[in-house]
Amino acid sequence: MTDDLAFDVFARACQSRVTLEHVTGRWGGLTLCALHDGSFRFNELRRRVDGVSEKMLSQTLHALERDGLVHREAQPTNPPRVDYTLTPLGREVAVRLVGLIELVEGRMPEVLSARERYDRDKETVTP
Template structure:
């Protein structure tokens, strides 16, 4: 069984996560949960939107059309916990919160962008396959 990673001090030379071997196919591997956050409907869209700009919550919600306030808040919390999104509180009256990608989030989003570009480019092929499938049923 793969151990779950506990919060650690990144400067600690005895960091127990140094021995962590990620295997997304293993039931207890924490990478499964992170992959779920990234590839879920709202997580992927939020990450891609944040490649375009730093957003305040409501602006991001408008950009990710269709996401509820509750789902976007949950998604951003999960992505922040995974180290992919940075939440920055601006000390103003009223306070403003902005979201941006961390360096890791930028690297993950770049890979996700490649996948999205491929899927969007191949939509005529996908639609033709769907129509063939539906006719055969």
């Protein structure tokens, strides 16, 4: 299939760049990390990913499903029930994102100090 193709995310036309955008964009990354915690229905996921609009979450889920990272399972019930879970590839990506999130959250005191220093230094330079 595509095993013999080389992918280079730094190349403008590389298909991997689009997937990287889906994974690292604000809503994609948060959605994948939320699904790392388990299966969610749409509205549960929307509540978990605070601030995402219904439209944006829907677009994000479609993109992640198309990329093979999220599995959508519709139950033939009344009312219809749709559950979202990670695929094995999605789980692998989410594990790495969760690690990055934990690193960033754990180092926020340093980040906040750096911001304060930067802002303070900018104030002293600006006339």
